[in-house]
Amino acid sequence: MQRPLYETASPEQLTHAMEKAAGKLLIVDFDETLWLRNSTECFLAHARPAPLAAAILRGLDLTRPWRVIGGRRRARDYRDWLRVMAIATLMPWTLRSWARIAPKLGRTFANTALEDLIGKARPARFVVFSNGYEAIIAPLLQCYPGTRPELAAASLRSGWKWRRAGKLANAEAYFDAGQLDDATVVTDHEDDAELLARVSNGLLCVWPDARYEKAFAKR
Template sequence: MSETRDRLARRDLESALCERASTDQGRVFVDFDHTVFSCNSTELFIASCKPAFMAAAIDFIVRDCVPWRLTGLPRWFRLRDYVCVALIVLLMPWTLLAWRRNAPALFARHESRVVLDGLSRLPADRIVLVTFGMEFIVRDLLRGSRWEAVPRVATPWLPGLGHFRQGKLGLLTTLFGREEVAASTAISDSLDDRDLLSAARHGILIEPQGEEFRASERLYFPLRYTIRAKYNLSYAIDQILLVDVLLLVLAVSTSLHEVAWALLIMPFFVISLMAVYEMGYFENDMVASRSEAKPTLSPEMERFRDYPIFPSAWFWAAGLGAAGCALASFADLLPSLDMFAAMASWAISLLLLRVLFFIYNRQDVQSRVFIYPVLQLMKYLPVFFLLRPTEVGVVLALAQVTTMWAIYTTYRLGGRHKTLKKEAFRTTLWGVGLCLLATTGVFSFSENLLPVGLMLVWCLARLSKSRVLDMARRYRQRDLGSAASSA
């Protein structure tokens, strides 16, 4: 916010409060986050928890994976944030002591001088701070400040479900009564509080204080940058889970027993590799794109400028890879290496992938065409080095690498890469490869009936993807049309 806008906001707020003070002696209900406090207190608490990887895991699972909208609550995000904070405190109780120690300094750093100087002209007993943030978070922030004794309305440790159903108007009406709310002044930065601003005698809407702050952009978790900035959630599910993971599962399995174990093990290996890929994605967006005439950047990318991907991604990549190696050793799926040798070879693979992506990001776009297939190959080669693949599995992986290379080359040459039917392209290449493999005399379909059958089912399922999506879109459009007609 510029200095001119600061002075304007200060003058407007002070004049509004002076008018309010001269007309009655009612209460002044003041929003906390981005009004008194120029940040989001809940997000700041989550982002400050240590160790960061534990907080990131809890935050990702609770706030990104659980479909809170299905609760039917109009303000479902408040319940989501409460559950996230409660789980962090339950699983990481030491965060309470660290927060209590650090919170006052955070308030001093983020307090809104514009708002607090305006409020300082009113008696403290008339002011009530109102927030759906946790009571202990706000209490510790205000400890030692001149606002420590100001009454607060916040979320307690054990709120009822009704606490999350109502807005601030309902909450304050329950606590203070309709008449007292109607005689009050309400100050907020958000139109989410429009019901309170309309019901109060004086509703004062000010511009948000401080920049928007999200804990998820300060805590690294594997695939978060891929989902939020580089691609999206549907890409992660489709390309990473339903293609890369399942392809590797099918490529290394010769029995249903091995399929079951591979389904458990493979996500660790794939996400370990993707953590290194994310460093390359991040580097590509933040560094290499500056040299491109027309870089392809997500609008969300700018919000991740301070994302702590280095060195956090390395810790996740190493930890997930070690877990995958340990599980593979336990399942007796490492044919020629013991567990520690497998971990060492995995670490070398991660380093090679990082070096390869580093080189890729510093090449011109034409030269990248020749490095890209090697990057794609590195999604499968490290796993194949540890877990012996079948011949048909190698052919399927080669078909996938070639398909992605064809799409990328078409894109770089200015062609219509989105029109390329990659599922049919991959299936055709796999079929051609099987035919060529059968001519070698060392491959027998009868001995590889299960792997070939499972891969064929997978390829057919991938081929039907577009039809399934088209049918889903038509059904949704029909339902929306029916709903509109009924309305």
């Protein structure tokens, strides 16, 4: 029987699977995995004044400039980047206020169960690898318990390039091939299937407490 390319695991099943990360490279997704919310949407939702931020984002949703730039096929590579850049450019104080409030939010929505498993696994190298934005995620990791993980994520200035390249290509450019061969990857997203299949211990796990909450969505 052919070995599965990666393992779909429940949070309970991760305990044994994470043991394989001991002394090796551990790559963990951030949004809705190590952190139980979406960092991009949370950043946008905390822009103030809220009515102005909501109006900017609503205008982008109506005009969809990402389709003009990337076409329908590549639209999602540009959408979040354009939304974040619009807020960061038109409301530049938002990044400063985010840096103040994000450390507390980082602990409020921390996936402590996964943090505990990582601590017990004792990987040689622990990297948060995300399609989110470094400037948004870094403050959320500021109060991470123990040794803070290394962070590899998109830049604000050219975030679309990171998303367009894809997780696998970015990982192969960032990590040594031998380390990647023996690595463990933990993510909640099937879009990461190529990266999950590339490593020796790919773990797809959806956390029941994780939520995707779009900024300023009508309730």
